[in-house]
Amino acid sequence: MSKAPSLFQRFSYVYKTSRFPWKKHVLIGHDLSGNEYWQAPNPNQPKGRPKRWVKMLEKQRESDFTQDKLPVQWQAWLRHTRPTTPTIQEIIAADQRRLMIQERARQLDEEWAMRKLELEKEEALLIEGNRPPTSKREQQDFVPGSWSPEARER
Known part of the structure; x- marks a missing residue:
């Protein structure tokens, strides 16, 4: 004190x-x-x-002054x-409000980071599940330019 x-x-x-x-x-x-x-x-x-x-x-130089x-x-x-x-009570209330807003913003950032990770995991699972099955044999037998489409009769 x-x-x-x-x-x-x-x-x-x-x-x-x-x-x-x-x-x-x-x-x-x-x-x-x-x-x-x-x-x-x-x-x-x-x-x-x-x-x-x-x-x-x-005591600082005037050039170092910041309004913050x-x-x-x-x-x-x-x-x-x-x-x-302004009164001292008003300044204290504004400081408490500022700290509360900063805490809420930090919590929202954490929640968004967690949600972003969940979305990335879901997206990776979807991409992995949508891939067409490929076998080693098909990849070895493939020759570029060997297939040509046949014309259909109408």
């Missing part, structure tokens, strides 16, 4: 999330990975859409397609 945050950490969090007139940006929320999501008024358009960004917990590491709900908020911030 993680230990409780210190007094300084609590004060820092309260300050980051407070909207004081002298502050330019404010902490909006965080996800399960510990990434922080920030917002600030757009200096070029004060009455326009605010600027939104994420501070990743793992962010929850879809937070991606929508960053792109201004979602007006409200």
